[in-house]
Amino acid sequence: MQTIPSEFLEIDRKARVYMPYQDLSLRPPTERVCDFGDVVIPLDSDRAMLEASRCIHCPDPAPCMLACPCHNDIPSAIWLIEQGSYVEAAQLYRQTSSLPEICSRVCPHEQLCQGSCVLNKTHEPVLCGPLETFVTCYERKTAGVAIPVGKPTGKKVAIVGAGPAGLGCTEKLLEQGHSVTLFDSKPAPGGLLVYGIPNFKLAKEVFFCRWGDFEKAGAKFVGNTFIGKDKTIDDLFKEGFEAVFVGVGTGIDAKMETPGEDLPGVYEGTDFLMRANTELNLLPEGKRERPVLGKRVVVIGGGDTASDCLRSALRLGAEEVTCVYRRTEKEMPGGRKDRKMAKEEGAKYRFLTQPVKFIAGEDGRLTAIECIEMILGEPDAKGRRKPVPVEGSNFSIAVDTAIKALGYWPDPVIGKTTPGLEVHDWGLITVTDKETGATTREGVFAAGDGVTGADLVVTAMVGGRKAAGAIGEYLKTKK
Numbered sequence: 097m098q099t100i101p102s103e104f105l106e107i108d109r110k111a112r113v114y115m116p117y118q119d120l121s122l123r124p125p126t127e128r129v130c131d132f133g134d135v136v137i138p139l140d141s142d143r144a145m146l147e148a149s150r151c152i153h154c155p156d157p158a159p160c161m162l163a164c165p166c167h168n169d170i171p172s173a174i175w176l177i178e179q180g181s182y183v184e185a186a187q188l189y190r191q192t193s194s195l196p197e198i199c200s201r202v203c204p205h206e207q208l209c210q211g212s213c214v215l216n217k218t219h220e221p222v223l224c225g226p227l228e229t230f231v232t233c234y235e236r237k238t239a240g241v242a243i244p245v246g247k248p249t250g251k252k253v254a255i256v257g258a259g260p261a262g263l264g265c266t267e268k269l270l271e272q273g274h275s276v277t278l279f280d281s282k283p284a285p286g287g288l289l290v291y292g293i294p295n296f297k298l299a300k301e302v303f304f305c306r307w308g309d310f311e312k313a314g315a316k317f318v319g320n321t322f323i324g325k326d327k328t329i330d331d332l333f334k335e336g337f338e339a340v341f342v343g344v345g346t347g348i349d350a351k352m353e354t355p356g357e358d359l360p361g362v363y364e365g366t367d368f369l370m371r372a373n374t375e376l377n378l379l380p381e382g383k384r385e386r387p388v389l390g391k392r393v394v395v396i397g398g399g400d401t402a403s404d405c406l407r408s409a410l411r412l413g414a415e416e417v418t419c420v421y422r423r424t425e426k427e428m429p430g431g432r433k434d435r436k437m438a439k440e441e442g443a444k445y446r447f448l449t450q451p452v453k454f455i456a457g458e459d460g461r462l463t464a465i466e467c468i469e470m471i472l473g474e475p476d477a478k479g480r481r482k483p484v485p486v487e488g489s490n491f492s493i494a495v496d497t498a499i500k501a502l503g504y505w506p507d508p509v510i511g512k513t514t515p516g517l518e519v520h521d522w523g524l525i526t527v528t529d530k531e532t533g534a535t536t537r538e539g540v541f542a543a544g545d546g547v548t549g550a551d552l553v554v555t556a557m558v559g560g561r562k563a564a565g566a567i568g569e570y571l572k573t574k575k
């Protein structure tokens with residue numbers, strides 16, 4: 097339900113459709129490729145108000161609100177922005193989202209809220225994401241942000257994994273008055289927000305400001321603690337935690353099973369991104385050095401991680417950065433927006449090409465990749481045409497560094513070390529109820545990528561918030 101129903105608004109919808117569009121401003125490619133700073137130039141107050149006044153306020157429920165996995169009340173927030181009530185707008189986003197300053201920057205808006213905007217039919221959609229960024233920034237600067245904390249219940253909940261799922265769950269548990277401790281194998285909280293998504297899409301300080309709100313509300317963080325290795329979920333129950341939420345994501349990079357893929361000079365996507373983008377003192381021990389790139393870099397894969405790797409390699413000074421993908425651009429799973437930016441920044445693409453061997457030079461480091469040409473064959477079960485090798489078409493690309501950006505798998509360790517916790521498909525945690533995140537083990541709840549497979553920040557966060565509701569109910573009835 098919209099807080100401000102559209103029927104009460106006296107607006108001229110037709111006139112709004114023809115209002116000038118506030119283009120999303122980006123720093124020029126030649127400038128932005130020289131650093132890891134934000135690519136998007138944020139809206140200012142005047143532009144935000146103008147952009148907000150383009151919203152035609154569709155009847156409730158508006159398509160943007162339905163398309164948002166949090167069901168943010170976007171039309172009411174936009175109306176508040178139009179009136180200049182920025183703090184109130186930010187507070188409205190916070191009612192349904194634990195990470196609005198982050199989702200506003202990293203969500204694929206063109207597939208969600210902005211993608212469903214009815215203005216798309218004839219014009220450009222309202223810039224829902226940048227408007228949310230503007231008001232959440234304004235709110236932090238002028239009014240501050242505090243997570244409301246409930247009356248203490250004396251009950252302790254452990255969160256395993258401090259990524260978006262764990263954080264969504266934490267916020268809602270703190271609101272209920274429970275004591276929350278987050279355990280993570282990494283030195284700092286954030287999950288892929290800190291150890292994956294590049295700084296030019298999400299500056300770390302945006303996350304750490306938000307994390308400061310969690311700390312002020314009483315969330316405790318225990319880093320460098322791998323649950324399933326350093327201690328188990330059963331140990332957490334023995335330590336007095338009455339429920340455990342598991343939001344461990346899918347942290348294992350997919351292998352290519354190609355000869356030479358472990359040669360020096362061949363990186364895994366997340367390892368490369370984290371070392372390229374995260375402050376050295378926040379990296380796990382043994383990883384505290386920047387990746388050493390040669391002049392010629394090849395990134396293998398067609399998803400968003402591939403775009404992130406291409407763009408990070410260019411920022412690290414590589415001279416020739418090429419994406420190698422086994423299908424055509426049409427079949428690429430990654431978003432068009434990121435690919436367009438990668439191209440503007442100088443990335444090249446080589447389609448219908450599959451690496452079959454990584455070749456070492458005399459010094460034992462990668463020196464070339466043997467590839468084979470592909471053609472598209474019959475569609476697979478999902479309707480995507482399968483790439484088929486062209487016999488005898490092998491050729492070599494001279495290269496100094498290769499980065500594999502192929503996809504992710506869950507770590508099976510939690511399933512293996514938690515009696516009664518059912519997992520499936522290489523370790524994804526089975527939930528018996530998607531709405532509550534209940535698992536087959538009493539008192540253990542789960543959500544995020546570790547349940548759904550690799551997905552989005554917003555969906556993981558929503559899953560965590562829902563599980564917090566179920567954990568609250570469980571703690572009330574638990575003997």
Ligand SMILES: Cc1cc2nc3c(=O)[nH]c(=O)nc-3n(C[C@H](O)[C@H](O)[C@H](O)COP(=O)(O)OP(=O)(O)OC[C@H]3O[C@@H](n4cnc5c(N)ncnc54)[C@H](O)[C@@H]3O)c2cc1C
Nearest residue numbers: 257259260261280281287288323345544545551552553556
């Ligand atoms: C390179 C990259 C770029 C991306 N870009 C975007 C984007 O622009 N927009 C978007 O919406 N999504 C993006 N995603 C996807 C998004 O980051 C994830 O969907 C989201 O972070 C999942 O949240 P999560 O909490 O489930 O898992 P994660 O963020 O992976 O967090 C899981 C946490 O659990 C910890 N952990 C794992 N196992 C254990 C254990 N046994 N014990 C203790 N701790 C453990 C990990 O260290 C990690 O901190 C991107 C993903 C990648 C890899």
